[in-house]
Amino acid sequence: MKKFEEKTIRTEEIFDGKVVKLQVDEVLLPNGKRSTRELIKHPGAVAVIPITKDNKIVFVEQFRKPLEKSLIEIPAGKLEPGEKPEITAIRELEEETGYTTSQLTFVTSFYTSPGFADELMYLYLSRDLEKVDQPLAPDEDEFVEIIELTLAEAKEYVSKERIHDAKTNYAIVYLELLERML
Incomplete structure (x- = not known):
């Protein structure tokens, strides 16, 4: 052993x-x-950091039943059986935000809660967003509102715990590091 x-x-x-x-x-x-x-x-999941042409991050606000409150998060969703993470990312981006992209950049993957779950989340970045005229419909039990924020605004939301989940915090830290490198 x-x-x-x-x-x-x-x-x-x-x-x-x-x-x-x-x-x-x-x-x-x-x-x-x-x-x-x-x-x-868990079958795994993806999350996308979508950046608009005017350099705003596209978030979704949705109610999270385990927390009994709404959170503002980057778009994300569960992998379907046999589906490649890139395909899931594009599908979830369109369903949740009405945007699509022809270019995804893989950032990293990480385990969300390795103490008790095997969920592996794939994180992507897209700066090549296009609004879809007739986007894919969200899941029938999914209700979201789109919020576009600058990085500075997103960091303020973190400080007020409006953004309070690991994947979104990770995304903001990643964007902050990218900004410093440019």
């Missing part, structure tokens, strides 16, 4: 939903003892 590896002894599937699966694994720890791990299995 590797230094920190936990060997799975048994898996119990608890829930199989549209977005996530929940399982409980019994594991053998590196010290030989046993423990349990509650795990969320």
Whole structure:
């Protein structure tokens, strides 16, 4: 066994939903003892940092039920089975904002909550936005409002916790670093 590896002894599937699966694994720890791990299995997701021609970031505001409040976030969505992240990114961008793009730049990928979930999120940047005359419809249970902010305005929203999720904060820090390099 590797230094920190936990060997799975048994898996119990608890829930199989549209977005996530929940399982409980019994594991053998590196010290030989046993423990349990509650795990969320997720198909992965994408997020896009969309920048308009006048250098504004396109955000969506939406209600987040686990938090019981609305957040302002960059557009994002779940990967569909067999779908490439770039395709998901363009689809989600259009569904949520009414913009499309012919150019995506891969920024990075990261695990959103590795302590209990395997969700891997792919982050893209696009500065080549075009408004779509008849955009793809959002999901039937998705209600969003578009907000366009400068980087300075977005940082102010962060300080007031109007922007308060990891992917969007990551995007703002990334844009701030890019700005400093130019």
